[in-house]
Amino acid sequence: MAKKNRSGSTVSLTLNKTVVYVVCIVLALLSILPFWIMFVNATRSTEEIQSGLSLIPSMHFKTNLDVLLSKSFDPLKGFFNSLMISGFSTICAVYFSSLTAYALVAYNWKMRQAFFTVIMLVMMIPAQASAIGFYKMMYQLHWTNNFLPLILPSIAAPAIVFFMRQYLLATLSMEIVEASRIDGAGEFYTFNRIVMPIMVPAIATQAIFAFVASWNNLFMPLILLTEKSKYTLPIMVSLLKGDIYKTEFGSIYMGLSLTVLPLFVIYFLLSRYIIAGVALGGVKE
Amino acid sequence: MRRKGINYSKFGYLFSLPFLLAFLVFSFYPVLYTAVIGFTDMKGVIPKPVHILDHPFDNFKYLLFDNVSFRTSLSNTALIWILNFIPQMAFALLLTAWFTNQRLKVRGQGAFKVLLYMPNIITASTIAVLFNSLFSYPMGPINSLFETFGWIHEPVNFLQDKTTARGIVAFIQFWMWYGNTMIILIAGVMGINPALFEAASIDGASGWQIFFRVTLPSLRTIMLYTLITSTIGGLQLFDIPQLFLYGGPDDATLTTSVFIYGQAFKGSYMFNRAAAASMIMFAIAAVLAGLLFYLMRDRDAARARKANRIRNKAAKAAARGV
Numbered sequence: 001m002a003k004k005n006r007s008g009s010t011v012s013l014t015l016n017k018t019v020v021y022v023v024c025i026v027l028a029l030l031s032i033l034p035f036w037i038m039f040v041n042a043t044r045s046t047e048e049i050q051s052g053l054s055l056i057p058s059m060h061f062k063t064n065l066d067v068l069l070s071k072s073f074d075p076l077k078g079f080f081n082s083l084m085i086s087g088f089s090t091i092c093a094v095y096f097s098s099l100t101a102y103a104l105v106a107y108n109w110k111m112r113q114a115f116f117t118v119i120m121l122v123m124m125i126p127a128q129a130s131a132i133g134f135y136k137m138m139y140q141l142h143w144t145n146n147f148l149p150l151i152l153p154s155i156a157a158p159a160i161v162f163f164m165r166q167y168l169l170a171t172l173s174m175e176i177v178e179a180s181r182i183d184g185a186g187e188f189y190t191f192n193r194i195v196m197p198i199m200v201p202a203i204a205t206q207a208i209f210a211f212v213a214s215w216n217n218l219f220m221p222l223i224l225l226t227e228k229s230k231y232t233l234p235i236m237v238s239l240l241k242g243d244i245y246k247t248e249f250g251s252i253y254m255g256l257s258l259t260v261l262p263l264f265v266i267y268f269l270l271s272r273y274i275i276a277g278v279a280l281g282g283v284k285e
Numbered sequence: 286m287r288r289k290g291i292n293y294s295k296f297g298y299l300f301s302l303p304f305l306l307a308f309l310v311f312s313f314y315p316v317l318y319t320a321v322i323g324f325t326d327m328k329g330v331i332p333k334p335v336h337i338l339d340h341p342f343d344n345f346k347y348l349l350f351d352n353v354s355f356r357t358s359l360s361n362t363a364l365i366w367i368l369n370f371i372p373q374m375a376f377a378l379l380l381t382a383w384f385t386n387q388r389l390k391v392r393g394q395g396a397f398k399v400l401l402y403m404p405n406i407i408t409a410s411t412i413a414v415l416f417n418s419l420f421s422y423p424m425g426p427i428n429s430l431f432e433t434f435g436w437i438h439e440p441v442n443f444l445q446d447k448t449t450a451r452g453i454v455a456f457i458q459f460w461m462w463y464g465n466t467m468i469i470l471i472a473g474v475m476g477i478n479p480a481l482f483e484a485a486s487i488d489g490a491s492g493w494q495i496f497f498r499v500t501l502p503s504l505r506t507i508m509l510y511t512l513i514t515s516t517i518g519g520l521q522l523f524d525i526p527q528l529f530l531y532g533g534p535d536d537a538t539l540t541t542s543v544f545i546y547g548q549a550f551k552g553s554y555m556f557n558r559a560a561a562a563s564m565i566m567f568a569i570a571a572v573l574a575g576l577l578f579y580l581m582r583d584r585d586a587a588r589a590r591k592a593n594r595i596r597n598k599a600a601k602a603a604a605r606g607v
Contacts, residue, residue, distance in 0.1 A: 017389060030460065098300045102301035103296065129563050131545070131549075136318060187296045215408070216530075218410045222546075259410075279468050
């Protein structure tokens with residue numbers, strides 16, 4: 001009986017393996033195909049796109065780009081605006097989250113536990129819960145069409161504080177901090193020159209995620225930025241759906257491709273770290 | 286050798302001050318302000334004197350009992366979330382079972398993870414417009430593809446059909462997130478004590494038995510975490526329905542966030558109603574978050590109690606030994 005079972009299981013193992021690879025390859029294709037069609041169609045003329053599906057690039061890259069740029073779509077401006085907002089908000093998010101995490105780990109203060117609980121609770125507040133009040137407040141401050149309300153709120157990034165705290169608890173030894181104190185360094189100096197370098201791996205991971213989240217954000221910029229010259233790339237994407245490009249399919253695909261090209265570059269350069277970061281985010285014990 | 290004690294605790298307060306200030310100014314105050322607006326008659330683009338309503342709960346009552354769109358938006362949000370979450374969890378679990386199976390030894394796992402996770406990092410707005418173009422009618426990539434395979438004989442206007450449109454939004458959401466859930470679950474499996482798997486296979490358990498009896502129970506906390514974060518994320522679903530079909534056709538993909546945006550920033554600028562809707566959404570999120578805290582804390586406490594009991598037993602045994 002044991003023997004029969006074993007030979008049976010070898011057959012079923014090969015069968016299983018085939019099923020596993022087929023399913024995985026189909027899912028992988030499902031991930032690639034929409035973007036592949038997008039990039040290919042960006043190089044095809046409207047007539048070609050209308051005549052059917054193709055997976056081989058065509059020759060109309062230049063025409064599509066020219067048509068795209070001749071109307072209100074300005075990808076360079078959008079790229080620059082998105083880069084400004086995402087860049088500065090990433091810096092704010094990782095620096096101040098590290099500082100807050102250090103305050104939670106290195107010092108023994110009365111409100112420490114309460115403060116940490118508040119941070120955990122704040123993580124759950126949906127952006128829409130404060131959106132109307134936030135908009136009205138910025139309207140009264142004349143801060144609409146300004147990048148500051150999209151950058152400064154990232155100083156309080158609870159999820160990053162949570163992650164940084166876990167990291168510091170595992171890696172920071174108070175002896176280093178003590179040694180720095182004996183050498184006469186101030187607390188702020190110690191944080192910047194001794195603790196920050198220790199945190200570089202955690203900062204790098206969190207910076208990638210903070211940057212991508214800010215880069216992809218649509219809701220807040222859409223509410224706050226009404227001037228065309230201030231649009232970020234995700235808002236510009238909505239222009240592609242409007243009437244101005246109604247029949248210029250190639251240009252629509254071109255515009256879509258341009259908005260995500262930087263992300264593809266970042267992703268394929270850093271995918272190892274990104275995947276590792278996602279895995280770490282889930283194991284919160 | 287004892288140095289004079291310096292009290293460093295003030296730096297704890299000082300270093301968490303930026304966080305606290307940013308939170309109070311950009312998050313706490315706006316939430317309160319939104320709540321207040323929900324009780325007023327604030328509307329229109331031009332600022333006018335704002336009054337608290339004679340019956341303060343009128344906006345809430347109106348939304349919950351008289352506004353069909355709002356109720357549709359709540360049920361759409363729930364429906365789209367369920368349609369995305371069930372296959373998302375199913376696929377993530379299946380792939381986790383395969384990728385962590387010691388006997389299958391799936392090759393190219395790194396590449397598969399990179400590809401399956403990829404849609405998650407791409408701008409949701411772009412994905413929404415891209416899918417809108419892919420499903421376009423009468424000539425679009427999906428229509429051509431289906432015709433080539435012979436699945437359809439004439440072009441189908443997918444985006445005019447309410448069920449199909451809702452299904453596509455749920456599919457996009459599934460497609461963007463199952464890779465993420467899978468990676469989290471695989472990391473969870475890596476964290477399980479390998480001795481458990483060894484013991485099970487020595488006892489003659491099959492691959493599926495090991496998965497259902499050992500792996501799944503150990504993943505409960507992580508699955509719960511995914512469930513709640515996904516619910517709160519799903520509650521806020523905005524980019525995809527907004528740019529895919531602006532909530533249409535006939536409100537079929539109108540989610541709560543799209544409703545709030547539409548009330549406040551389109552047409553009549555009903556800030557009060559949008560604020561009231563935000564607060565209802567906030568209440569739902571708060572209940573869900575409370576549930577998460579309750580379930581997580583309970584488990585931790587139970588574990589601590591258990592560890593304590595074992596320690597006591599060991600201490601007693603040791604005492605007896607002496």
